[in-house]
Amino acid sequence: MTDSLEDPYDDHILDHFESPYHKGHLANPTCSHSDRNPICGDQVTVELLVDDQDRVKEAYFDGKGCAISQAAASILCEQIEGKTLDELKDFQAQQMLDLLKVRLTASRQKCGLLSFKVLKTMLYGMDEQREPASSG
Amino acid sequence: MVLVAAPATAMIVRTTMTANSATFDVEVVRQDFPILHQRLSGDMPLVYLDTAATAQKPRAVMAKVMECYEQYNSNVHRGIHQLGDRMTVELEAAREKVQRFIGAGELEEIVFTSGTTMSLNMVAHGWGRKFLRPGDEILLNTMEHHANLVPWQLAAAATGATLKYIPLTADGRLDLSSLDQLLTSKTKLVAVTAMSNVLGTINPINELARRAHDVGALICVDAAQSVPHMPTNVRSPQVDFLAFSGHKLYGPTGIGVLYARRQLLEAMDPFLAGGHMIREVFLDSSTWADPPAKFEAGTCPFIEAVGLGAAIDYVNSIGLLQIGQYEHQLSVKAHEKLAAVPGVTIYGPSVDHKGAILSFTVDGVHPHDLSDVLDRRGVAVRAGHHCTMPLHELLNLTATTRASLAFYNTLDEVDALVEGVHAARKVFRLK
Ligand SMILES: Cc1ncc(COP(=O)(O)O)c(C=O)c1O
Numbered sequence: 001m002t003d004s005l006e007d008p009y010d011d012h013i014l015d016h017f018e019s020p021y022h023k024g025h026l027a028n029p030t031c032s033h034s035d036r037n038p039i040c041g042d043q044v045t046v047e048l049l050v051d052d053q054d055r056v057k058e059a060y061f062d063g064k065g066c067a068i069s070q071a072a073a074s075i076l077c078e079q080i081e082g083k084t085l086d087e088l089k090d091f092q093a094q095q096m097l098d099l100l101k102v103r104l105t106a107s108r109q110k111c112g113l114l115s116f117k118v119l120k121t122m123l124y125g126m127d128e129q130r131e132p133a134s135s136g
Numbered sequence: 137m138v139l140v141a142a143p144a145t146a147m148i149v150r151t152t153m154t155a156n157s158a159t160f161d162v163e164v165v166r167q168d169f170p171i172l173h174q175r176l177s178g179d180m181p182l183v184y185l186d187t188a189a190t191a192q193k194p195r196a197v198m199a200k201v202m203e204c205y206e207q208y209n210s211n212v213h214r215g216i217h218q219l220g221d222r223m224t225v226e227l228e229a230a231r232e233k234v235q236r237f238i239g240a241g242e243l244e245e246i247v248f249t250s251g252t253t254m255s256l257n258m259v260a261h262g263w264g265r266k267f268l269r270p271g272d273e274i275l276l277n278t279m280e281h282h283a284n285l286v287p288w289q290l291a292a293a294a295t296g297a298t299l300k301y302i303p304l305t306a307d308g309r310l311d312l313s314s315l316d317q318l319l320t321s322k323t324k325l326v327a328v329t330a331m332s333n334v335l336g337t338i339n340p341i342n343e344l345a346r347r348a349h350d351v352g353a354l355i356c357v358d359a360a361q362s363v364p365h366m367p368t369n370v371r372s373p374q375v376d377f378l379a380f381s382g383h384k385l386y387g388p389t390g391i392g393v394l395y396a397r398r399q400l401l402e403a404m405d406p407f408l409a410g411g412h413m414i415r416e417v418f419l420d421s422s423t424w425a426d427p428p429a430k431f432e433a434g435t436c437p438f439i440e441a442v443g444l445g446a447a448i449d450y451v452n453s454i455g456l457l458q459i460g461q462y463e464h465q466l467s468v469k470a471h472e473k474l475a476a477v478p479g480v481t482i483y484g485p486s487v488d489h490k491g492a493i494l495s496f497t498v499d500g501v502h503p504h505d506l507s508d509v510l511d512r513r514g515v516a517v518r519a520g521h522h523c524t525m526p527l528h529e530l531l532n533l534t535a536t537t538r539a540s541l542a543f544y545n546t547l548d549e550v551d552a553l554v555e556g557v558h559a560a561r562k563v564f565r566l567k
Contacts, residue, residue, distance in 0.1 A: 008508065009509070009564070014565070039520055040521075040535050041521055042504070043534070064534065065502060065504070065534070066503075066504035066505045068504070069504075105508075105511075108504075108508060
């Protein structure tokens with residue numbers, strides 16, 4: 001059996017899954033949002049600490065689920081720190097998938113994009129509320 | 137709660153099943169299922185272990201459906217022309233096949249629906265909303281598929297009736313020890329699955345029907361999983377409502393059956409309204425056609441129904457006892473081999489109390505990841521909550537992986553599953 005058969009589970013994904021970046025909670029998040037994938041029950045919360053220049057100082061996640069959804073959340077947190085909220089609004093799903101560096105089938109893309117979706121919903125929520133309090 | 141098999145209590149429910157004279161040859165049977173012979177990406181042969189979600193179709197079913205389209209497709213019960221006549225005859229012949237297959241007393245007791253979900257909603261609407269009163273009780277249990285749970289929640293909310301739940305034993309069977317307290321003159325309906333789509337548990341419909349009837353309640357059986365794998369007879373024990381889907385019985389999608397006793401069908405309200413279900417229509421009111429037409433508003437999926445008839449013929453040609461016996465053999469092997477893999481937990485009763493369904497978890501490998509690794513090896517299983525969120529909540533799990541077997545599966549395919557689980561553990565660096 002060749003390794004390519006199990007290709008989404010390369011060291012990059014497994015390392016993030018086993019030793020995630022910033023898994024846990026911020027003491028005083030500017031905003032936080034959670035969602036679950038109703039099909040499989042995977043669950044992710046993303047919390048951001050945003051400075052007064054609208055720049056993400058720290059990003060944390062917490063969650064339960066498959067290796068892809070949890071590794072993706074870890075990769076997301078690592079990538080978005082230092083970015084401004086405006087930059088994050090331009091952040092596209094395909095860019096998120098590219099960051100994972102593995103080929104995902106259509107059904108697994110839902111796992112890979114769960115934390116991205118949480119982030120996006122949070123950003124829209126902040127826009128609507130026009131106040132940097134915590135959303136859903 | 138764990139719901140794991142207790143050591144087998146050696147009550148083998150299938151001792152009464154003896155194979156009939158014709159010998160069963162899985163390789164011969166597999167020739168009837170073209171889909172099973174394909175290669176997937178990576179040149180992997182397909183190992184289809186997801187029959188509980190939907191079954192594969194034998195050539196005979198596809199040929200019959202094609203015959204309808206090519207030779208006599210025409211709306212039923214309508215035009216007086218030769219095609220319409222032939223199509224109607226075929227449709228009613230399919231109804232008769234269903235009637236015999238489940239032992240119904242009358243042809244008119246077989247209602248064609250779009251599937252189990254539609255059938256159960258019809259009961260919850262047409263019977264539940266009409267007859268339930270505040271304070272009445274519906275007796276459910278935690279292993280039910282959402283299709284036999286959510287319609288009752290809506291019916292209860294609409295009528296003021298209350299939902300009660302039969303507890304489960306630690307190994308995932310109904311705990312009937314408290315049934316006397318739960319089943320009272322307030323109980324109007326017991327809604328129960330004949331076979332759990334997750335635990336595989338075969339429920340004692342006989343006893344439940346008798347005890348429900350003793351207190352004047354009705355019983356509604358979700359037979360989606362049992363009908364394809366074991367003989368069904370709605371008159372022994374007498375059940376009041378029974379629902380199943382064509383697509384799990386090796387037939388087409390979009391067709392299902394509601395069986396209900398004639399008096400109930402007559403008393404119930406229709407669910408969908410429109411053409412074919414009426415007797416007379418006035419500007420401000422209408423009267424209903426007799427069952428089953430009363431419940432078959434609009435153009436029914438008549439070709440799918442004929443396909444279901446062909447599927448029943450096919451299943452009968454092999455024999456349900458034969459099918460059940462072979463599937464049980466496979467299931468025993470699968471349970472033995474899978475349980476021997478480190479970190480594996482199989483949920484539900486011991487193999488002799490269940491159908492050929494294995495829902496399991498592997499420590500350190502999420503069900504989604506497991507099914508992904510299996511898929512890359514050609515092994516198709518299902519991961520998730522399988523439309524049983526309350527059951528998974530009870531198990532304290534968000535998801536399980538489910539392998540479900542059918543008579544077209546082989547022992548080699550069971551091995552492929554087990555090897556795949558080993559491979560997944562290796563991918564996740566487990567010792
Ligand atoms: C036990 C059980 N009940 C009901 C259903 C619903 O069947 P359908 O989706 O064909 O309506 C299923 C199938 O998923 C099932 O396994």
